[in-house]
Amino acid sequence: MKSIKEKIIESILFTCALITVLTTLGIIWVLLSQSYSFFSEVSISEFLTDKEWTPLFSQKHFGIMPLVTGTLLTTFIAICVALPMGLTIAVYLNEYAPKGIRKTVKPILEILAAVPTVVYGFFALVVVTPFLQSIIPGLSGFNALSPGIVMGIMIIPFISSLSEDALAAVPKTLREASYGMGATKLQTSFKVLIPAASSGIIASVILALARAIGETMIVAIAAGQQPRLTFDPTVPVETITTYIVQVSMGDVPHGSLEYKTIFAAGITLFALTFLLNNISFWINKRYQQKYE
């Protein structure tokens, strides 16, 4: 009797796991099959080397690079904001802050991640951009800088919380040894603890990166909708996610080549995050060996 009950529970658990795996497989299958028919009309080399992306216009170009640079640019700006701030916060909370402060600040920080991204996007467009324009006169109304910064703020908790956990997990002996050698708090934090916790920190950064690459609403609202091969943060750009939104919401007929471009863009996005996950996995493994 007990064993049957166990079996039922086990199979329920297995089904739950199976559903997520099947969903992932289904998504991959749809992306692959649709983009396969896209790539039978547009060659992969054209897709990767053409410098223009204008599939909806009379002169059709199918170069994904402008969208990729748009995505990488906003993500890079976000990481430039989030990494130093997140890491500083993590070190402060772990090494300097009294326990009471740490207990209150950490959950409050995590609220940042709970703000709806559409609110962030709106915030970037109507608050951050006008503010930046008063500092940088040539800044466009739509640009990569403002959503990049706001996205950076959004992903701070990813980095600060996870890095803080990683720092806290560093063996006490390392910290004490450092103090015993006469190191200051600052030296201990940056020369001993951060390197020791680097695998966890890198994992948090990669997680934040993947989040930023896939982020849609902020960039769709504030970054513009013009595919442009540039790393200039002051002009309008379009990210892969924005393009997918634009086409999905538009009136492109299903099954047309224009429609299939969103699957090609989708699989590019998927490849990017997949690559990142693998890098994170690889780094994680390598550094762990080194320090523990």
Next chain:
Amino acid sequence: MKKIYYVFAACSALLISSCGGNDTETSAEGQLEGSIQIDGSSTVYPVTEAVAEEFRAVQPKIKVTVGVSGTGGGFKKFSRGETDISDASRPIKDKEIKACEENDISYVELSVAYDGLAVLVNPQNDWVDHFTVEELKKLWEPSAQGKILKWNQIRAEWPDEEIHLFGPGVASGTYDYFTEAIVGESGASRGDFTASEDDNVLVQGISGDKYALGFFGLAYYEENKDKLTLVGVDNGNGAVSPSLSTVKDGSYAPLSRPLFIYLNSTAAVREEVQSFITFYIENAPELSTEVGYIPLPSDEYAKQMAKFEAFLNTVSKETEENGSSDEPVSEEGE
């Protein structure tokens, strides 16, 4: 691409009719039956379709079919007597008049609205006074893609700064019209600009960017006057700034044009067609605004109504006398 637009237009027409289906009370004659065939311009289509949708609420038994073959295609069918009403975004051409004469088709031309496009820059832009049509063409034609990127490439004295372009998306009729009027071919333009079907995005983009340039329907500019600067367009006869009067007298060319419907005389005799046309003229001011066009001045609508009634009188007289006429009744002018 056109097809998409029709679907879009049909949807918006549906939306419009569902919003305001109750405020019409023209059915004094009671319920009529029959069917009305309309075809022609894709630009006029949104207005006609909106009117047709509203009309269905009043006269549900009259079947109004609105096709979209383009102005030329519409006139082709019209001159063969296949359609009762033809939508047109330009006056009928001599060749088409001839075709109508050959088939004994007489008709009346009624204007229903104006279509106008506004070219806009940021209020901080202090160098642009006007554009010539050639400059706009140079900037927007497909070969400009990736090449014409700076203001001083259009006019040497303008700043050496990147130009940021904003325009309606390819599914929009405004885009079709702009490309047709400026580039010379509907649907042909560069692709490296911020293209959005949402006019708000365009307003946001242009109003927040000193080096921006964009275009969209004049009606939408009226709502955002304080955030944008309207630029005049020079078609060879001096720069003209779009306004109700310059759009109306046709001097703001080529970015404005009157929209017409043409009514076949044999169809005009039918009661259901008469009721439809009356309904059309009465509701055109409101519905043309809703679909993004500029209505005629109200006395102009009264004139169109008078023109229609005069046409009805001639037609019914002719029908009494000898059946049909040999001369097309093509009254021109306002």
